[in-house]
Amino acid sequence: MKNKYWGGVIALLILAFVNVQCDSSVRFIGDTLEEGFKSPPKGANPGVYWYFMDGNLSKEGITKDLxxxxxxxxxxxxxxxxxxxxPRGKxxxxxxxxxxxxKHMVSxxxxxxxxxxxxxxxGWAGTGGPWVDVxxxxxxxxxxxxxxxxxxxxxxxxxxxxxxxRFYGDFVFTPEQRKDWENFYEDVAVLAFPxxxxDETIVDTDEKALYxxxxFSSMFGxxxxxxxxxxxxxxxxSVVNPADMIDLTSRLRADGSIEGTLPEGRWTIMRFGVRNTGAVTSPAPAPGLGFETDKMDTTAISHHLNNFVGEIFRYAGFQKRTSRSxxxxLAMLHFDSWEMGSQNWTSKFREEFKQRRKYDPQPFYPAYTGVIVGSxxxxxxxxxxLRKTIQELILENHLGYIRQYAHEYGLGLSIEPxxxxxxxxxxxxxxxxxxxxxxxxxxxxxxxTFSLMEATSVAHLKGQPVVPAESFTALNDGWDLYPGQLKNQTxxxxASGVNRMMFHTFVHQCFPDSVKPGMTMGGIGVQWNRNQTWWEMSKAYHDYLSRSQFLLQQGRTVSDILYFCPEGNPHVFKAPVSAYNKPDSAYDVLYIHANTTFEKRSASENQDVNILPDKRGYAFDxxxxxxxxxxxxxxxxxxxPSGAEYSILVLPNWETMTxxxxxxxxxxxxxxxTVVGMPPKKSPSLQNYPQCDNEIKALVKDxxxxxxMPITVGKRMVGKGQIIWGQDLIKNQDNLYPDYDCTASILSDMNIPEDxxxxxxxxxxxRTVAEYDIYFVSNRSGKKIQTDCIFRVxxxxxxxxxxxxxxxxxxxSFSTKDGQTIVPMQFDIDQSFFVVFRKKGEPSSGKSNFSSFTTVLTLDKPWSVSFDPSKGGRRKGCI
Structure with missing residues (x-):
């Protein structure tokens, strides 16, 4: 959002700096933007995942870490x-x-x-512990x-x-928890039907009923x-007719027997009940091992938070973060990886379903097991x-409650979604x-990589200035990685929208300094901690990040295309592969699309997931x-409302819509x-059926x-806007959406050049803020480049x-043409720059934009090199 300040701007900026709680960013304009770039505020600095290994803690180590x-x-x-x-600590x-x-850590x-x-x-996943009753x-x-x-x-x-x-069968129960898991049971209903x-059933019912x-990222299929x-x-x-279903719930006895009679014929009787899913905290320290809370019930999450973070806050004397803090x-509660599976029941689920969907779900309980009911x-x-109701309850009663709880303490809530x-x-x-x-x-x-598009999109839409990323997570890196190797991926x-790197991982070093390389997280994470040999030299890299992240936290991101994600859950959003630049085969790093054996697959098999996906000329959310x-x-x-704006809305090729x-x-x-896309045909829901489908037909007609349907691509004026559709949008479908070139052609016809x-x-x-246009431009080719860069300014x-x-x-040296600015530029390998437009001015063909370099000294003689014995060095020799 473009901010406008008047008198007292410095005082207002200082006040904003103090008051920001959730994102810890600072918005600047005018001369203060230069000042913030040259000397970034703390809110622009990177961060770390600070992992502590089960019981291995020390005050001295914490102070030295910080x-x-x-x-x-x-x-x-x-x-x-x-x-x-x-091994566990003490x-x-x-x-x-x-x-x-x-308490010492907070202080x-x-x-x-x-x-x-x-x-x-x-642990790093979920909300639970030994205080959670089954x-x-x-x-x-x-x-x-x-x-x-x-x-x-x-x-x-x-x-x-x-x-x-159990979803994660390898996580260990305590004997008491295993007993609770095996014994917990509550009856829900007994239904009989002809x-x-x-024996035909609904396929993939376990997925569809969210068992x-x-x-998606690591398991094939x-x-x-x-x-x-x-x-x-x-x-x-034949299928089960709901009208023929008989409710026998009241006839069930404690021993599982039933009484009474049914009409003559062959009857199926189903006994429905509730069981614990077996989900436990993971990978939790031993004293934190316990059941995961019900994710659809506010009472459950309230009890958990009171027994975990509430207890911690009370002991530490923390009451509320304020503008004077x-x-x-303490500034944030963090909900990390969702690794506890899913659930499809809670104690008041039937009542919640009735209220939200306006019909009784009980006749459809057999559908949980794949039985076809009605049709x-x-x-x-x-x-x-069913899935929609589960989603609403999780978002409202679990995450929504945690966010409210955090806000009561003056904290924010971050989520890896x-x-x-x-x-x-x-x-x-x-x-x-x-x-x-x-x-x-x-x-x-x-x-x-798909998670970057998901998080940055929502942040842009909501005007949230900071998008952190768990960065450079690794398996078995062997202490080999260092900032220079990470520059291209940084x-x-x-460029993808991340503006706060959170390195994974800085492991808490609880041992004396003489113990090298110190505590690790097994083979997980890049080693980003004070025992790294290059740690003291890493400030230059972090300073580069702070300056970059400072500018990338200002104003709002400029995007032209808004891809509408279809209704329904679960859903992973992926943009069209064609909306990304093709990889430079000489340099782009391929990802391992890992399965359980981390088998590397060919680029052709994973063309949409195995590269660093860089957007083409029209950006999107x-x-x-x-x-x-x-x-x-x-x-x-x-x-x-955030100020985010887009030229076109692109619909998925999806047959249903509410x-x-x-x-x-x-x-x-x-x-x-301007809306691009094909019309839906029906509603996906049983709510208000069949009238809902009639409503869809009437709206489609409007x-x-x-x-x-146009044979290629056609336009239809509707009110002040237009709908663009046609067979070409289907023929060239790419991850549910039209091929990028088709969408780009529509934007070009609207006289909107690529950004x-x-x-x-x-x-x-x-990004744009006030009168500034801020471009971040980076060389991804792996070689030196001289090229004209064309900016839509x-x-x-x-x-x-x-x-x-x-x-x-x-x-x-620059020129202009058709509302664009052409700037001759040159980049060294992995080099990046910000190109900022703020001052009015005319084109110039003056001196070169970049100096020519001359050789000062050639290092053509041997020199000695040695390695610090205190850090494992044993060699000494010449290069």
Whole structure:
């Protein structure tokens, strides 16, 4: 959002600096932007994942860790204590000694100006612990089935349904927890219906009923989304008619027997009950091992938070972060990886479902097991409603409650909203004050590049200035990685929208300094801690990041395309592959698309996931359904309250859509928006069926008209706006959306040129604040480049801001054409610059923008090199 300040700007900036709690960024304009770039504030500094290994803590080590962070320009740390295969220490989590150490940590972080985030539970995933009773843990609806031929069913025994297989079966229970998992059971319903002919079922029911959600990033074959359809094949054989279903719940006895009679015929009787999912905190320190809380119940999460972070805060004397708090200290609650599977039941689920979907789910309980009720289409619609209700309850009653709890303490909530989640990733991101993402060191693990697009999109839409990333996560890096190796990937992340690197990982060094290399997290993480040989030299790299991140936290990102994410969950958003630059085969680093054996697959098999995906000339964001409702239109552009704006809205090629969201799309088009995409055919929901489908037909007629689909691409004016559709959008489909070149052609026809182009292999991102246009441009080619860079800016003088040195100077040679500025530039290998436009000025063909270098000294003689014995050095010789 463009900020405008008047008198007293400096005082206002200082006040903003103090008051910001959730994002710890500072917005500058005018001369203060230069000052912030040259000497960035702490809010622009990078951070670390600060991992503590189960009971291995010391006050002395904490002080030295924090002091070493500050020494090299690190100002943020996420505190997590885990069990990662390292021998246990002597300080039990939440013991009095542990509490005293934590209080020391908070005090020292306040003294040194390091902002702390604390996880919402033990380990790095979820919310749970030994204080979570099994009744308030994650639950599944389970069933047992008996088929009878007699009308008299008195004495028929219905077996108690058994628990489902645990999602993570290798995580250990305590004996008491295993007993609770095995014994916990509550009856829900007993339903009888005429046994259908044949054994046809709904396929993939475990996914559709959310019994489990596996990691999309690391397990082969996991679906990106669960598709819906406007037409389902008729079931072969008979199906269960809800009207024929008889509720026998009141006839169930304690021993599992039932009494009474049924009409003559063959009957299927299903006993439904609730079991614990078996999800436990992971990988938690031993004293934090316990059940994961029910993710759909506010009472459960309230009890957990009170027993975990609430207890910690009480001991530490922390009451609330205020505008008078020092920069450092507690600032954020952090919900990290979702690694506890999913659930599909909670104690008041039937009541919640009725209220939200306006019909009773009980006749459809057999659909949990794949039984077709009513018809295949009706059953699929119910399962869609089931997942939607689960998503709403998780977002409102779990994440929403945690966010409210954090705010009561003056804290923010950050969330890593991707992978394994039973909700749509973008909707989970929208629940955070600070959405985070993660990327692995190229070649050292999983591919999670899609998470950057998800987190940055939601941050842009909501106007959240900071997008942190769990950065350079690695497996078995062997202490070999160093900042110089990471520069290319660093710039890729910055250009992708990340503006706070959180290095994974800085492991707490609890041992004396004589113990080298010290504590590690097993083979997990790049070694980013004070025992690294290059640690004291890393400040230059962190300074480069701070200057870059400072500029990239200003104003708003400029994007032209808004991709609408379809309704439904779970859903991983992926942009069209064609919207990214093709890799430079000589340099772009391939990711390992890892499965359980980390097998490397060919580039052709993974062309959309194995490169560093750099956007082409039209930048884009993705929009979840919940945020589209906040959009309006002004002068033909789609505008959000944050100030984010887009030229076109692109719909997925998706056969279903709810009437509510289609009404919103109609409103945008009538208001002047350009919408690209095909019409839906039906609603995916059973809510208000079949009237919902009639509403869809009427809305489609209003927007797309009654004519035939254009053979190529056609336009139809609707109110002040236009709908663009046609067969070419389907023929060239790419990850649900039209091919990028098709979308780019539409923008070009609207007289909107690409935001940035060049002849060389460069990456970019563009932000605007007040009168400034700020471009970040980086060389991704692996070789030196001289090229013309074309920026979508006119009548302004380009300036070069070098984040390595802090130097600012005019680029004196440039020209303009058709509203664009052409600047001759040159880049060394992996070099990057900011090109800033702020001052009015005319084109100039003066001196070269870059100096020629001459050789000062050639190092052509041997010299001695030695290695510090205190850090494992043993060799001495010549090079």
């Amino acid at each position: 002091e070493s962070m500050v020494q090299v320009g690190i100002s943020h740390a996420i505190f997590l204590e885990v069990n990662a295969g390292v 300080v039990d989590m939440l013991s009095p000694e542990w509490m005293d150490i934590f 020292e972080s306040e003294r040194l100006g390091v902002r702390l985030s604390i996880a919402t539970g033990p 009744e308030e843990s994650m639950q599944h609806l389970v069933a047992s089935t008996v088929v009878v031929n007699a009308s008299d069913i008195s004495g028929v025994i219905l077996p108690k349904p058994v628990a489902r297989k 046994t259908p002919e044949g 489990g959600r596996h990691p 996991v679906k990106q989304f669960l598709p819906t359809s406007a037409s389902y094949p008729e079931a072969e054989g 020092p920069y450092g200290g 295949r289409e009706l059953t699929e619609r119910f399962l869609w409603d 991707y992978d394994m989640t039973p909700v749509a990733d973008l909707e989970l991101a929208a629940a955070a004050d600070v959405p985070m993402c993660e990327f692995w060191r190229a070649g050292f693990g999983f591919n999670t 710039d890729w992340a910055l 993705a929009c979840p359904p919940s945020l589209l409702y906040k959009a309006t239109v002004k002068d033909g552009r789609i505008i959000f 009437p509510d969201i289609l009404k919103k799309i109609k409103e945008l088009v009538i208001g002047g928006a 927007i797309w008209g009654e004519g035939e 940035f182009t060049s002849n060389g292999a460069l990456r970019y991102t563009h 006119d009548n302004k003088i380009p300036e070069l801001w070098d984040a390595v040195t802090g130097e600012i100077r005019d680029l004196k």
